[in-house]
Amino acid sequence: xxxxxxxxxxxxxxxxxxxxxxxxxxxxxxxxxxxxxxxxxxxxxxxxxxxxxxxxxxxxxxxxxxxxxxxxxxxx
Numbered sequence: 001x002x003x004x005x006x007x008x009x010x011x012x013x014x015x016x017x018x019x020x021x022x023x024x025x026x027x028x029x030x031x032x033x034x035x036x037x038x039x040x041x042x043x044x045x046x047x048x049x050x051x052x053x054x055x056x057x058x059x060x061x062x063x064x065x066x067x068x069x070x071x072x073x074x075x076x
Contacts, residue, residue, distance in 0.1 A: 005037070 007015075015033045022030045031039075047053035 007037075 012033070015036050018036060019030060019033055044057070047057045
């Protein structure tokens with residue numbers, strides 16, 4: 001069953017900028033934000049499946065989780 005994924009406003013804005021930057025060149029063939037996210041997730045899975053990349057990816061994931069947890073409750 002497909003799930004929705006939440007991303008930060010900054011990440012979403014960057015994805016929109018990437019998509020908009022491609023519009024003039026690719027018009028109707030411009031990748032959507034969904035396309036960008038799908039490709040990024042496919043790359044993450046590829047990295048996870050390759051032993052050479054997995055350690056680096058795991059380190060990044062754990063650092064990201066630690067930063068997110070440290071921000072919990074620090075709103076505003």
